[in-house]
Amino acid sequence: MIKIKLPDGTILEFEPGVTVKDIASRIAKSLEKNAVGAFFNGELIDVHTPITTDGEIKIITAKDDESLEILRHSAAHVLAKAVKRAFGEDNVKLGIGPATQEGFYYDFDLSEAISEEDLEKIEKEMQKIIENKEPFVREEVTREKAQELFKDDPYKLELLADIPEGEKITIYWLGNDFYDLCRGPHVEHAGMIKAFKLLSVAGAYWRGDSKNKMLQRIYGTAFWKKKELEEYLHRLEEAKKRDHRILGKQLDLFSIYEEAGPGLVFWHPNGAILRQEIENWVEEEHRKRGYQRIYTPHIMKADLWKTSGHYNFYRENMFFVPVVEHDEEERLGNEEVPLTCEEIERANWYAVKPMNCPGHILIYKSKVRSYRDLPVRFFEFGTVYRYEKSGSLHGLLRVRGFTQDDGHIFCRPDQLKEEIQGVLDYVMEMLNTFNLDYVINIGTKPDKYIGSDEAWEHATQALIDALKERGFEYNIVEGDGAFYGPKMDIAVLDAIGRKWDGPTIQVDFNLPERFDLTYVDKDGQKKRPVMVHRAIMGSIERFIGLLIEHYAGLFPVWLAPVQVVIIPVSDKYLEYADEVYERLKKAGVRVQLDDESAKVGYKIRKAETMKIPYMLVVGEKEQQSGTVSVRSKKEGDLGAMDVDAFVSKILKEIKEKSN
Structure with a gap:
């Protein structure tokens, strides 16, 4: 006989060769009728697969996601x-x-x-x-x-x-x-x-x-x-x-050019404004939270990535280049004299950075740190490059070159939980700002990893404790951690319920060990800090792709590349339209004046296609009364409004980052 353990702990005995159907029948006739498969010892099997060994079973019906x-x-x-x-x-x-x-x-x-x-x-x-x-x-x-x-x-x-x-x-x-x-x-x-x-x-x-x-x-x-x-x-x-690729073209936000290389993004002026507004907000929020802005090189010696472990664990996703020392007059830029095999063999190999962590670590190591200095919080808009197969590239969502709002915290072990919770608070502030829902997952130790099991257990528990104390629900995803430590991934949900990769928090006891990071504790002894890797948005490119699709291209006013377009009903009112334009521009509003000699209906349709939040139509009545006729992309016709009143309205929306 074989023993089968049910999810509630009950153990049933059967002859070898029993099937899921047979087991379900023993439990309840309704379960026998509705069973479509089962997990047996973690493996998904169908209802007629013979079971010949002891094990645990979870019978699956159509109500189960699996x-x-x-x-x-x-x-x-x-x-x-x-x-x-x-x-x-x-x-x-x-x-x-x-x-x-x-x-x-x-x-x-x-x-x-x-x-x-x-x-x-x-x-x-x-x-x-x-x-x-x-x-x-x-x-x-x-x-x-x-x-x-x-x-x-x-x-x-x-x-x-x-x-x-x-x-x-x-x-x-x-x-x-x-x-x-x-x-x-x-x-x-x-x-x-x-x-x-x-x-x-x-x-x-x-x-x-x-x-x-x-x-x-x-x-x-x-x-x-x-x-x-x-x-x-x-x-x-x-x-x-x-689709952000279609809207990106329609709204003139970005392009990707095959002649420049797949997966490399070129931001047009409109896209650059959108990105700059997001980065300005990110910069301000980091400053509030005690982060120090730093910059690190785009290319570093390959040996550095061997020390970090990326060379062994991430090499297939990295770009490497040989740097050869040579006589500048004879070799530099001389295409007719290619590098010899010997020169390549003695070249210094560099890697274009796929991560920002080693650069932040080197800055931490640049001087002796006291326990009073900790936590040290570094932040940069770090542009990284990772090799992705051309078939997997997808607009802004999967690229080869992207920028992270990347940060690293170096702290004492007793500060770890508080630092994780501080990052969590920042993440929630970001999600609320952009009106986004989320799901939290904890990724545990993968098959290939560095460091001790004890360090992994400590790091994983720190993430879980931080969530529990804040009352957050979370899922455990076995084996989904980074090679150097467990991670908390916050999957972002857009307006139609799709999940996107978003913020991440990773606890790392291993890189501080590999790079021999220390601080001087109050007893005068050198101690090892804990490192927290974190990104609030993750990839700026992917996050903007998410926002384009989340908002369907109709951005909140504070993000919109063009916030207002002024539409004169005919050339006779251009002078007044220009006066309104200058008043808005002086107030700091991103405004355009549509002075094209075309019908008003055409101009309105053009502005709607570009998803500009506000249209101000001006004609004889508006000119005489010193008002504007306000049309909102979201709310429709708002009627006549004093110019100063409209300026106050839109500046309030921008300041409050209304969605």
Whole structure:
């Protein structure tokens, strides 16, 4: 007999080979009916996988979030079978088809291009499979049988070769005429897929490597209920309207030029104003909180990154350059005399910084620190560079060069909790300023890490204690810490509920050890400080991308690149319009005068397209009364208003940072 432990601690005994269905039946008939899978000893399995050893089980129903992975993985197999039916069994080679956080996809190799119009045809084939309730059946096979089954499918053979000797090899049948190399799990039959939608087609290199063949990837999503699918599709439509790449072009905020390099952002004047306003606020808030502004170089010797551990743990994401000492007259700028192998071998290797931490550490080490000096809080707008595969780059959200509002706190161990809470207070101030919701996650020790287990435990507990004392809810994400310490990540929620990477707080006992950081304690002995890595917004680029989508391009007045546009109804009122323009400009308002010889309606539509918060229309009536006709992008027509009254109104909004 084997022993199965339930979540409430109850232990049940079964014959080896028992399934999730059997266990659910013992607990309750309703659970047997609703079970779609289970976690057994932490591994996700389906309801018919035989269990042969003792272990802990958590049975999953459609009410559990984890059930969506099973549903969507199953939908991916239905998609694969439907594509084979639609384009011909022998014309399609299958790549991979996993579930994702938002849905699923499958990669296909076929000579015929799949178009957006083909998705409806494929959906109809999927619907036939679903209506027939074709069953998913798991089968363990030998390596030899698997090689025979997939002898005509090079991608499956490659995946098969990656499975270690001795590990189980499983295939899943869908009906009696389709099978796929797969660990599972899947639902019992295709009829359980009640609500699905194919979304788009894109190119994807096999296994994400640009050296491999480009396959065709079909994206889709699936939910247990049609209402949930409809809500998701509505959010997608909202997301399209808010796409920061489209709005960035429409509002003339930024560009990324292939000739300059992928993932490198160029800020246009409008975008520079937006960024400067955010940075001014960040600068002021840091000063209030006792931070000292510093600057560090963009490039530093590779040996420094070996000391920090980045060279060993982060090397594949770093840019390295050789710096060769040579006779300036003979070699500098001489393209006809390339560097020799010998020169490259004796070059001093430098790294373009992917992080700011080592630079801050060196400044801390620049003089002897007393316990009275601590905490020391350094801050910089540090521009860093990290290698990302070109296929993963995405507007402002995933780039190769970006700026962090990066800070590091060096403190005594007894100050640690208070410093973490101080950063938390700052984070909450930031979230409130931009009207953002959040979710807090604690990332614990990853598989590859530096430092002692004791230091990791101490650092992790400090983060948890700081949250508990402030009454914050949080989730533990096992293995998600940085290689040098645990981290608190605050995921930011935008206006339509999407999660974005945001603030982070990381406790580090290890880099102070590696760099031999010390302070002189009150007993005259040298002690080791604790280091807190923290960023309030994280990447400024990504944060602005978030704000563009959160506000759908209609920024609060204090952030708007152009806060007011003055629109004269005809050229006769240009002189008065210019007078109003000068009064607003003198008050510090970012204002434009639209003196184009065009109809008022056209000018208004142009201002609305640029999402300018206020339009001041002036004509004969306004000129005679010394007023302006105010139109708000958010509130509509506000009627006539004295110029000074409008100036007071908008300056109040700017000062209060109204959303």
